[in-house]
Amino acid sequence: MTKATNITWHSATVSKADRRSQNGHGSCVLWFTGLSGSGKSTIANAVSSELYRQGINEYVLDGDNIRHGLNKDLGFSDYDRTENIRRIGEVAKLFVDSGAVVTTAFISPFRSDRDQVRALFEEGEFVEVYIDCPIEQCEARDPKKLYEKARRGEIKDFTGIDSPYEAPERPEITIRSDKFSVGEAVEQIFQYLQSKNII
Template structure:
């Protein structure tokens, strides 16, 4: 619920459809979700690079990067995680309206938060990509040594250790990052977008 009053939505002179026609492709958000270390950012950036090589307007919103700026006032409590995802959902919607394919790489552990973002978009604009990877494999990779610190109690409310991760029930795409290469994951995602006439 907005706290602001006396505001009116101003219709844009150039529409989302106009931008898509000019671009020659659709727009959507590829919402990558999964445990830390599952490969979300790696795959999201690989998809972004391939989109760029194919002349498709794209942008990556990465969890850590966003917390350096837009969401630097947020911690990792349940409330702050929910607000983090709400803000990203609104930013992603602006990118989709601009005619861009935006990839987001966030743990986004709560199903209700992801569902609240989904309702912001039209059909086929929100593509939930579940990067599924067993916890023990994520811990084995542990590129940022976060699991080690969480196991020692140095990090509180860490997803998968002392804070829950709620798996998507009906994701558009599931990527088994412990079984697929990054290239295979990118191919799978591209195939989906082509089938939906996004690219």
């Protein structure tokens, strides 16, 4: 792939600080990571709904939805997974620069990929939310029947079955979704955002 060379960065007239000031709240990315079926999308959307209810600028980037558009050219090889996360990181950064609280729900199985995304952000802007759920519980839920298909060999490179998941070592927030309700998870996340004066 040939990279463009004749490009120049243009600084925006309206800054991130200006947008945050106008909004009356901070901005960050809540990066939800965890196995398929752990509850990432459910909790991310519940957080988004509560942020919206409170008048906070927010948006959800969901893994499946993004693969219908921006990343529809990517598969599930290690390279494609890495590129998937790289693109999402760049999009999330744009949302944070716009002054919004963006929630992302992606398995994002590799620590190195998540660390590369973290490096795009200023201190405190990247909030890793590990939705910790035993694989047995995820399989029992299996809302999309993906584990079932993976066990039958119909899906290759499925995270947790024949592709690894590297759990975060020092996430900002850890939620055991097999022990806490969605409402309790939302409360934990809001407590964190308030403690950091983001909202």
